[in-house]
Amino acid sequence: MKKIILVLFALAVCSFASVIGLDALGEEQVAGGMASTAGRGYAGGAKTGDAEGLSVLNPARNAFDTKVVFNVNFLIEMVSLENHGDNFGVNNITMPSFNLSFPMGGFGAMGLSLWQSYASNLNEEVSNGKNSLETTIEYQSSVYEIVPSYTFRLPVIRNFSVGASAHVVMGNSMRKISMGPNTEGLSSEDTWAVSNAEISDYVDGTWEIKNHPAYYTAALQYRGHQSSFYFSYTTPHTLLNELDYNFRMSELDTLAPTKRSREIDVPAMLAAGMNFRFMKRNNVMFDIAARGWDKDIENIGGSFNMESVTETQKDMLLALGFQRDGSPMFYDPYLDRVTYRLGGWYKTWYVKDVYELGGSLGAGFPLGRKGTTLDLSFQGGKRFADSGRGWDEIFLGFRIGLMGVGNWGQTR
């Protein structure tokens, strides 16, 4: 465990992720960014079992659980941006979610997640030949959701469960672009006044849902002997991002900011998935989720020649995965107790003309005999930005999930 933390710490010094949609919402952490789900290409929302944990897209899943499950996830992602043969890399570490599900026998199951659903993260310095000051660009924006959920199996048709969750949105957003002067427009006798005068375009604000405490997801799950299915619906909502804009020499400036609110209409999302189990411990699974964006997203923008809106498209995820469950028998060989995962996905982003194709490989390593699992997944793929100002991205992700399974509140 210590070594894992050391590895995470060592990687935390480099820092991330996609730069597409930075000024809109940023990158979406699909399916809660869980390492186990990501290992099979984001498929498997319909797969039930104590080792699966909570799903933010399918709150009905854990009605069939018998054990308390705690799960925390980390993501390390490296991205190479490409355009006309040029490329540069950025990287990051983040914690997209942690989840707790708590079965209560005949009273159903409760769950609680903290999910970083969208994030803009970037921190880079660029030398500029025109003056001695570097340009620094920094984004720290997170749309966080606290997601309490409740699910129960239907009284007569016990193979079915229904569940619902509320997504309480919160979070902060910050963008800071610091740069020195471009003195090309000044006469030589006037340049002294701006020497070493670094100015920051600084925007910060908060996220919430407009006129409502939360948005909601409802789901129906079927668990069969071999096949499982789920269907979920997430309500449309309007994200409210209240922003303060400043253009300042230092943090000590007492300038009054321009205040502006941007409202982002997030449409309803439909998600469905199936899981087919064969040869006892082998599973194939397929998931689809779609959200029909119909309005442009107002950007943070407000500065220089940055675009004021991000055009949108239908946001859709198609995921196909395979998983071989590990043996639950402690005395089986260790490699037989490991869970193996494989998957691939195709995703259209909410940003117009941006498509993502990815594949993943994962494994869940049991730690000890009490059900604790270390999930690792490697992901790789490419995001295609076919129009606008976006660059293509080749990404390589590494996710770590820690899953703890316990018998809290259970009697033998």
Added chain:
Amino acid sequence: MKKIFAVYLLLLTLVLSACIFDSDETVMAGWLSDQGIPGGYSVQTLSVENLTPLSSEVFLDSAPSLANDRAVLGKAANISHDLVFDIAFYDSVFFADLKKSDSATAYMALYVLSPFYSSKSYPSDSLPLKEDLTLNISWKLDKGASKSFVDSIGDISDSLWLSSLSKWKADSSVDTTVSISVSAKDSVMKISLPSALLTAMKKLSRACHLQLRLSAPEAVRTYRFYGAGTSQYPKLWVSFPKEKSYSEYDPFRMAHIVSNKESCSDCLVLHGGVYDSLVVEYEGAPIMKALSDFYGDEFPYMADDGDDVRQTVVLAQMTFARDDSQGTSELGLPIQVVVGSYTDSAGKSVRQMEAYKLNKSLIASKGHPNMVFYEGDSLTLQVTYGLRDFINRARDGRTFKMMMRLGYPVLQPKDSSYSDHVTSKKDTSYVFFSHFDHARYDFSSAMKQPSTLKLWLANKRGDK
């Protein structure tokens, strides 16, 4: 062991992939450019001509201040400087001796401020000073008897004591003339105290509180002394010639009281060495119009729920006409003009002293532009904080207000370090003379003439 190996393998993989995903700054600059983020903010200058003040007013803080370090007595530049000594007596033997003696005399010994008078910057032909000084000596004498009385004098806080001096009502006062002789840097100025004071003290027996004030409103100059908090503090001597003995008492604190003797109440006169200021206020409309013409945008900015951050002031300076013949100075050195602006702080207007950015090439060739009593006919003062705040919040119809006052005399007007510093030869290079010049400068005519505001504006508007 397998787990440890797996972790190391993982780390190795990530390090190798980090090499593949290397950053190229040139490429990144290209990405920034594609996102509409320039390599540097655009900056332009804008001059706003013919600004005339909406109002201009001088203020003098005549509240008494402590003079425990340096003390000034006399009159210069139409400002008179009085000194008050706070002395406590607790000595029954002294009072018994005083009561018996019919020949006792008393005087104050004041030690002249030798670093000032011995400085090369002090005009050498001014010494020796030999003149008769007309003095008004007044005092307040409170009778006491116990040690607790004396202790209670010490318990009076400085601020309370200074405040009480504003309402000075002497028990008695005497006009007298003393012969002054300041001939060398270690001169002592001896001021004989009136016999009426000793007569009053003879009525006391054990303790008393003496507050002694010296005024010289007719003086032709100021005299500078060490204060009560220095090693060369003033002393009150009481001499008993027949008994060939004397007693010495020290003031435990001193106060400095200034009063304005200017005859022209409308004149905009600043004085050196006192807390006075010239506050000048400008209407916002001409500046807003110039900005509007320059950018083609609406000024003041009224859109959105907030203030104007479309651009910011990197530097601003006001240039005034200057006529040094309207002033007088003691030392003949250039004097810096210190400037501040009124900016917003949590909804309140506060005075903020301005920073001074050095235009080194100009300073090397022509000297600092913010000095009076120097060659040239203009005075340029930087008001960056003020203009930055003003343009930011101009939507509420506010005015631009700035403040100026006379600072220290400048020894090296063409030194661009603008602060005392150690040279490569490990000598201290003094840029400023560390004593104020009791100068007088009349800004009345300068404020009647139009001034020019020059702005360096950083802009974050996109290309139109």
